[in-house]
Amino acid sequence: MRDAVTVAKDLLGKIFVYNTPGQVLAARIVEVEAYKGSVDEAAHSFSGVSERNEVMFRTGGFLYVYFIYGVHFCCNVVTGKEGIGDACLIRGMEPLEGIDIFSKNRFNRNDLSEKEIIMLLNGPGKICRGFNIDKRLNGIDLTGNTIYILNADKIKKSEIVTVKRVGISKSKDLPWRFYIKDNKYISKK
DNA sequence: ATCAAGATTACCT
DNA sequence: GGTAATCTTGATA
Numbered sequence: 001m002r003d004a005v006t007v008a009k010d011l012l013g014k015i016f017v018y019n020t021p022g023q024v025l026a027a028r029i030v031e032v033e034a035y036k037g038s039v040d041e042a043a044h045s046f047s048g049v050s051e052r053n054e055v056m057f058r059t060g061g062f063l064y065v066y067f068i069y070g071v072h073f074c075c076n077v078v079t080g081k082e083g084i085g086d087a088c089l090i091r092g093m094e095p096l097e098g099i100d101i102f103s104k105n106r107f108n109r110n111d112l113s114e115k116e117i118i119m120l121l122n123g124p125g126k127i128c129r130g131f132n133i134d135k136r137l138n139g140i141d142l143t144g145n146t147i148y149i150l151n152a153d154k155i156k157k158s159e160i161v162t163v164k165r166v167g168i169s170k171s172k173d174l175p176w177r178f179y180i181k182d183n184k185y186i187s188k189k
Numbered sequence: 190a191t192c193a194a195g196a197t198t199a200c201c202t
Numbered sequence: 203g204g205t206a207a208t209c210t211t212g213a214t215a
Contacts (some may be wrong), residue, residue, distance in 0.1 A: 033196070042196065044211095052210070070208035072197050089196055125197050167196055185199095190215080201204080 002060065004034035004086035004122055007079040007119065008178050009086055015150040023051035025131055027121055031092030031179035031186050033165045037085020041170035044084025055139045057095050059083045063147060065128070067137040072125030075136050077142065078147070080172070091177075092139050094185045097129075098109070102130040123187040127154055 007154040011029050018025040037045030037056065044066065055064040056078055064076040064087050076132045080086030095102050095117065102120045103110050106129055112120070128134065142148050158181075165177045166188055179186050 032194085035196070044196075047212085050211075067209060068195060069197055070195095070210080074196065076196085091196085091208095123197070129198095166195075169195085191211095192214085195209105195211090198207090200206090 002079060004018055004036050004079045005176055007077065007086075008032045008061070008088045008176065008177075009045070010032040011077065011090070011149070012160060012178060012180055013152050013154055013155040016090065016093065016147075017150060018147050019147075020051050020101075020132075021146060023071075023101055024152070025098035025101055027093035027094055027102075027127075027131075028098045029092075029149075029176070029186075030094055030183045031090075033089045033091060033178070034176040035089060036046050036176075037080070040176075042165065042168040042172070042174075043085065043087075049085075053085070056087050057078055057083055058139075060086075061142050062139060063133075063140045065133060065135060066136065073128035074124040075128055075133050075137075080139075089124055090127060091124050091125055092179060092187045093185070094183070095120050105132050105174055106130050118184050122185045125178060 011032050033157050037043050045056045059077045059082045060077045076087040076089045078087045103112050121130050122163035161179050162175050163177045
C-alpha cells in the first residue's frame, strides 16, 4: 500500500510466479510502469470507479487485468490504499520456469531460438498470452498461493533506468517507466 | 444509437 | 514504416 512509483521500482528484479494446476510458471520482472489515479490522466482510474477498473481501486496486493484493443490482456499490480487507484503495469519479463508452456501459449510450439525466447514475455500483451492470464484472474489476491511475487535481490539504484511511458497520449511526460539497465527482455528501446 | 480511441502486437510491404 | 485485429468505454445525439 504505497506509492505506485515506489512500488514500480521495487518490483524490478522480483519473481512473478503463477502456480497452475499442472505446472509452475515463473519469470523475473524487468520492466514496469506506474499509473496513479489521483494525478495521472493516462491511468484507467483517473476518471473514477467503473466496472472495468474496480480492482484498481482496491487496497494494494491485487492483480488488475484489463482487455485492450479488442485483442490483448495486460496485467497490473495494485499498489495503493483502498479507493486511491494506483497500480503498476508489468511490461517486460525474463522467463525462468515453464518456458515450454510460455512457448506453447505464444507460438504454439517448442524448441524456440534464443531470439524467440527473448520475445516470449517482452511486452504487456505477450506476458498475459504467455502466462495465459485473462479476465478470469482479474482481482486475484497476490498474497494467496496461485499468483504471487517473490522477493529477490534488490536492483541497485544505478541499474534502474527511468524514462517516459509508452503507448499513451495523455500525461505523456511523466517519467514513470522503469527498467533494468541493459536487460535483454525490455519491450521497447 | 453511433462513434472514436485505447497502458498492443503480428504481419505486410 | 504501415495497419488490421475487433472488445470496451466514454462522449456526443
